[in-house]
Amino acid sequence: MAHVLLKNVYKIFDNQVVAAKDVTLEVKDREFMVWVGPSGCGKSTILRLIAGLESLSRGEIYIDNVLINHIPPKDRDIAMVFQNYALYPHMTVYQNLAFALKLRKRSKTEIDRRVREAADILGIGDLLHRKPKALSGGERQRVAVGRAIVRQPKVFLFDEPLSNLDAKLRVQMRAEISKLHSRLEATMIYVTHDQVEAMTMGERIAVIQDGIVQQIEIPLNLYNSPANLFVAGFIGSPPMNVFQGSIENNTFVGKDIRVSMPQTFQGKLERTTEVVLGIRPEDIHDISAEPRLSERSIVRATAEVIELMGNEIFLYLRKGDTPFMTRVSPQTQISMGETIDVIFDLSKLHLFDRETGNRI
Amino acid sequence: MEQRTPIQTEKEKGDRAGYLFVLPYIIFFLVFTAYPLIFSFILVFHRWNIVGPMQWIGLGNFATLLHDPLFWKSLWNTARFLIIHIPLQIAVALVLAEILNQHIRFRGFFRAAFFLPVVISGVVVTILWQQLYSTDTGLINLSLSKLGLSRVPWLTSTTLAMPSIAIMATWKNVGFYVVLFLAGLQSVPRNLYEVAELDGASKIQQFLKITIPVINPVVVLVVILSTINGFSLFIEPYVMTSGGPLNSTLSTFLYIYKEAFSFYKMGYAASMGFVLAAVILSVVLVQRKIVETDTYT
Amino acid sequence: MFKRTLFYLALMVGAFTFIYPFLWMAAATLKPEYEIPQLSFFGSRITAESYRLVLEKIPVVRAFFNSLIVSASVTASVLVFSSMVGYALSRLKFKGREIIFTVILFTMMIPFQITLIPMYVLIVKLGWTDTYLALIVPYMINAFGIILFRQFFKAIPQDVIDAARIDGCSELRILFQIVWPLSVPALVTVGIIVFMMTWNEVLWPLIVIKKTEIMTMPQMVALFAVGGQAENLIGVRLAAAMMLTIPVLVVYIFFQRHFIQSMATTGLKG
Numbered sequence: 001m002a003h004v005l006l007k008n009v010y011k012i013f014d015n016q017v018v019a020a021k022d023v024t025l026e027v028k029d030r031e032f033m034v035w036v037g038p039s040g041c042g043k044s045t046i047l048r049l050i051a052g053l054e055s056l057s058r059g060e061i062y063i064d065n066v067l068i069n070h071i072p073p074k075d076r077d078i079a080m081v082f083q084n085y086a087l088y089p090h091m092t093v094y095q096n097l098a099f100a101l102k103l104r105k106r107s108k109t110e111i112d113r114r115v116r117e118a119a120d121i122l123g124i125g126d127l128l129h130r131k132p133k134a135l136s137g138g139e140r141q142r143v144a145v146g147r148a149i150v151r152q153p154k155v156f157l158f159d160e161p162l163s164n165l166d167a168k169l170r171v172q173m174r175a176e177i178s179k180l181h182s183r184l185e186a187t188m189i190y191v192t193h194d195q196v197e198a199m200t201m202g203e204r205i206a207v208i209q210d211g212i213v214q215q216i217e218i219p220l221n222l223y224n225s226p227a228n229l230f231v232a233g234f235i236g237s238p239p240m241n242v243f244q245g246s247i248e249n250n251t252f253v254g255k256d257i258r259v260s261m262p263q264t265f266q267g268k269l270e271r272t273t274e275v276v277l278g279i280r281p282e283d284i285h286d287i288s289a290e291p292r293l294s295e296r297s298i299v300r301a302t303a304e305v306i307e308l309m310g311n312e313i314f315l316y317l318r319k320g321d322t323p324f325m326t327r328v329s330p331q332t333q334i335s336m337g338e339t340i341d342v343i344f345d346l347s348k349l350h351l352f353d354r355e356t357g358n359r360i
Numbered sequence: 361m362e363q364r365t366p367i368q369t370e371k372e373k374g375d376r377a378g379y380l381f382v383l384p385y386i387i388f389f390l391v392f393t394a395y396p397l398i399f400s401f402i403l404v405f406h407r408w409n410i411v412g413p414m415q416w417i418g419l420g421n422f423a424t425l426l427h428d429p430l431f432w433k434s435l436w437n438t439a440r441f442l443i444i445h446i447p448l449q450i451a452v453a454l455v456l457a458e459i460l461n462q463h464i465r466f467r468g469f470f471r472a473a474f475f476l477p478v479v480i481s482g483v484v485v486t487i488l489w490q491q492l493y494s495t496d497t498g499l500i501n502l503s504l505s506k507l508g509l510s511r512v513p514w515l516t517s518t519t520l521a522m523p524s525i526a527i528m529a530t531w532k533n534v535g536f537y538v539v540l541f542l543a544g545l546q547s548v549p550r551n552l553y554e555v556a557e558l559d560g561a562s563k564i565q566q567f568l569k570i571t572i573p574v575i576n577p578v579v580v581l582v583v584i585l586s587t588i589n590g591f592s593l594f595i596e597p598y599v600m601t602s603g604g605p606l607n608s609t610l611s612t613f614l615y616i617y618k619e620a621f622s623f624y625k626m627g628y629a630a631s632m633g634f635v636l637a638a639v640i641l642s643v644v645l646v647q648r649k650i651v652e653t654d655t656y657t
Numbered sequence: 658m659f660k661r662t663l664f665y666l667a668l669m670v671g672a673f674t675f676i677y678p679f680l681w682m683a684a685a686t687l688k689p690e691y692e693i694p695q696l697s698f699f700g701s702r703i704t705a706e707s708y709r710l711v712l713e714k715i716p717v718v719r720a721f722f723n724s725l726i727v728s729a730s731v732t733a734s735v736l737v738f739s740s741m742v743g744y745a746l747s748r749l750k751f752k753g754r755e756i757i758f759t760v761i762l763f764t765m766m767i768p769f770q771i772t773l774i775p776m777y778v779l780i781v782k783l784g785w786t787d788t789y790l791a792l793i794v795p796y797m798i799n800a801f802g803i804i805l806f807r808q809f810f811k812a813i814p815q816d817v818i819d820a821a822r823i824d825g826c827s828e829l830r831i832l833f834q835i836v837w838p839l840s841v842p843a844l845v846t847v848g849i850i851v852f853m854m855t856w857n858e859v860l861w862p863l864i865v866i867k868k869t870e871i872m873t874m875p876q877m878v879a880l881f882a883v884g885g886q887a888e889n890l891i892g893v894r895l896a897a898a899m900m901l902t903i904p905v906l907v908v909y910i911f912f913q914r915h916f917i918q919s920m921a922t923t924g925l926k927g
Contacts, residue, residue, distance in 0.1 A: 048819075051823060052822075052823075053819050053822060072822075073823045074822065074823065074824070074825035078823065079823065080819070080823050082816040082820060083816070084814055085816075086816035086817045087817075087820075088817065088835060089817075089839060090838035090839065099824050100823075100824035100825055103824060103825040103830075147824075151824075375751040376751075377745075377749055377751075377828040378745045378749035378751030378754065379751055381741045381742060381745035381749065381828070382741075382746070382757055384738045384742070384798060385738065385798050385803070386757075388738075388797065389760065389764065391779070392776065392779075392794075393764050393767070393772070395775070396771075396772040396776045396779060397767065397771065397772060397775075399775040399778065399779070400771050400774060400775040403774065403778075410778065410781065455667075456668075459664050460668075462661075462664060464664065464665075468914070470672055471917060472913045473671070473672040473675050473676050474672070474675055475913070475916070475917050476675055476676065476909070477675055479905055479909050479916055480679075480902055480905060480906070481857040481859070481875045481878075481901055481902070481905065482857065482875075483857075483859055483875045483878050483879045483882070483898065483901060484898040484902050487882050487894055487895065487897070487898040488679070488682050488895070488898060489678075491682075491685075491891060491894075492678060496694070497693070497694030497891065498694075499681065499696070502694065502695070503696065506696060531675070535675065536920060539917055539920065539921045540921060542921075543921055588768075591768075591770075592769070595859050595879065598879070599879055599882055599883055602883070613770065616774075617864075620773075620774050620777070621777075621863075626774055629774050630771075630775070633773065633774060634771060636768075636770045637768040637770050640768055640770075
């Protein structure tokens with residue numbers, strides 16, 4: 001199938017907005033890669049660069065080692081699924097699916113076969129003679145995906161395809177698109193602002209912010225070792241707790257919190273002293289749960305807000321002026337205003353350079 | 361590290377489609393707008409009968425024009441037309457629109473009826489009204505004499521002919537302005553009237569103090585449109601009176617037409633066209649100054 | 658209640674004023690000539706004599722087809738070319754786009770009294786007098802159409818156009834196969850106004866056409882009424898006027914809502 005390569009790609013709009021800044025990344029053959037970032041970060045623009053809907057300001061884009069900078073969208077052998085479905089309102093579902101093939105002058109029988117195949121895969125066989133107006137949101141999205149499948153393109157581009165669907169449908173379609181990927185074994189690039197979508201669907205994830213690729217990793221590594229503060233804060237929900245402070249004698253000293261640094265960090269801390277300490281909510285434990293941890297640090301804090309989620313409790317704590325939160329088991333006995341001792345799992349600490357935001 | 365690849369090719373491609381799409385317009389513009397515009401500017405300094413060579417006379421055409429009583433008469437005729445036509449049209453259109461704006465059954469029918477003369481060719485309307493206005497055989501005078509009144513020389517009197525044409529033009533166009541006013545009236549917020557009602561304003565006061573100021577932009581539009589249309593008054597006197605009697609319905613534009621296409625005085629006609637355009641422009645500017653208020657903008 | 662009655666009364670009088678003259682005209686064309694200057698609506702008998710005389714004196718059927726050819730060509734051309742420019746101005750990026758738009762706005766403000774005579778000279782120089790070209794070509798693109806299309810096309814979702822580009826459409830195909838079907842109201846508005854303006858245009862044909870075979874219908878009827886051909890017969894002139902009325906009237910009766918809306922939204926009179 002196909003492999004996509006972006007080399008030092010820049011996109012600067014006429015109004016000087018930078019949507020892509022020195023983007024270099026590779027999407028492997030048959031890979032399902034998710035690009036995630038907050039809205040306006042440039043991810044959709046970079047996708048549109050691959051599609052050929054926007055022109056590059058600088059750099060090179062290759063599909064299967066062919067430079068496609070100057071090739072018009074229709075000859076790039078890509079298909080795109082849009083957020084707003086972008087179905088042709090005046091055509092039936094069948095005509096929508098067949099349109100691209102018709103333009104490529106395929107035979108009637110081939111078109112019919114491929115349309116029906118795609119319709120079967122997506123379970124929209126009985127909608128073929130309806131107009132988009134008569135379809136539900138989910139059905140429209142299926143047709144939009146179908147329009148891409150029919151083309152049998154080298155690369156599928158998804159531009160936030162699920163954000164207009166309601167939560168339940170979104171979960172269902174998420175699974176379907178993943179299934180589709182394993183069935184079609186095609187190269188797919190999927191853009192979303194939803195980090196849950198990214199984590200659940202992506203084989204690899206690229207986190208993008210301000211037109212710059214922050215980190216490319218498999219989901220687990222992204223979660224466990226975020227490359228910088230932005231990634232740390234963006235991936236994971238509820239987000240990672242961060243504390244400003246400095247390192248003194250292998251100890252993190254924040255305004256209200258002191259944590260001695262575990263062995264793993266020693267030797268890395270000579271150069272920087274101004275740091276940001278990060279720890280995920282699930283790595284802070286209730287002391288009464290008696291977690292068995294090799295390296296730990298106890299912090300006494302006051303419970304400010306208690307959110308019962310059913311399977312767990314989100315506990316918003318405060319020590320001095322420093323707020324942080326933790327996820328604890330629903331058995332935890334605590335009420336508002338009480339103090340509680342919690343344990344920081346020191347093996348799960350993240351440390352970032354305060355100036356650059358990069359991981360230490 | 362930065363690699364500077366030659367770029368922009370795709371953009372040029374987008375450019376190309378854009379230029380291709382506007383190319384017909386550019387050619388059209390050059391041939392049918394720019395060229396005539398420039399040529400008319402040259403023409404006004406020449407005497408030319410279209411067949412022979414052009415003869416440079418400097419500002420001669422404008423000098424002739426200054427001393428051409430017929431030109432001034434035609435301007436005055438056009439002015440007389442506008443003075444009757446515009447206020448009459450606005451008054452009738454406003455009243456009809458205001459009534460239509462009430463909760464009226466068959467509104468669509470009435471609107472369509474008022475609008476009917478707008479879509480019918482001016483030629484038809486003129487032939488029809490020429491008949492209605494006819495002194496001896498016209499429907500209007502027949503009705504008047506049946507009622508025991510004396511006949512009116514609608515088109516044969518030098519004082520009445522132009523007003524008659526103005527009334528006819530109002531009849532033809534008023535439906536269009538009814539529709540414009542109706543759209544304006546429907547945009548007046550209901551609660552303004554409710555407040556006024558509570559303050560004890562009468563219907564007439566409400567109309568003058570609320571409706572008129574709010575629809576002021578429509579009034580401006582109507583005044584300007586009917587002025588511009590009024591200055592191109594042509595087919596009505598052309599068919600009805602040929603400018604008579606005694607040139608009392610000779611509109612400026614009809615005069616220009618005759619000078620250009622009956623006597624082939626191209627340079628002179630073009631000069632009059634220029635002056636007429638300048639007159640239109642200044643009249644419209646003055647009207648805007650007077651009519652336009654900024655109460656609710 | 659009294660007020661409502663008054664309103665309806667006023668409306669009835671209004672409607673009567675605008676419709677009755679046309680009815681009277683229709684009736685008059687079917688009366689014998691000598692009965693027309695009488696107050697009674699119907700004549701003693703119905704006769705097509707006036708119409709027979711019109712058909713005998715002027716080739717009005719030919720003129721009807723001339724008008725149809727000219728109006729249809731102009732309308733089709735305006736729809737195609739104005740929408741192309743409107744599409745480029747709203748959906749394609751190219752240098753000079755804003756300048757062209759400004760120029761178009763500017764051209765709308767030029768009074769035709771200035772350009773009329775040089776336009777005639779141009780037609781003479783091109784050798785187009787007494788041809789359809791003189792009637793069609795100078796009206797093939799129109800600024801108001803461009804601006805209306807530009808406005809309308811701006812509201813079409815970008816995604817649909819992008820999808821079409823990826824599916825393999827050229828820009829021309831996008832315009833005609835994707836954008837046009839989504840812009841029916843704009844096409845109808847421009848179509849109606851341009852068709853009506855062209856159909857009713859009489860000044861320009863009077864200037865550039867002298868040959869009877871090329872004359873448009875309003876021009877022919879106007880010349881017929883002005884010239885001596887009607888021999889002062891009222892019925893014949895009215896019959897000619899009636900024949901000019903009927904095509905527009907028929908279309909108006911079916912599409913009056915569109916007519917009114919088109920002209921109200923654009924502020925343009927035919």
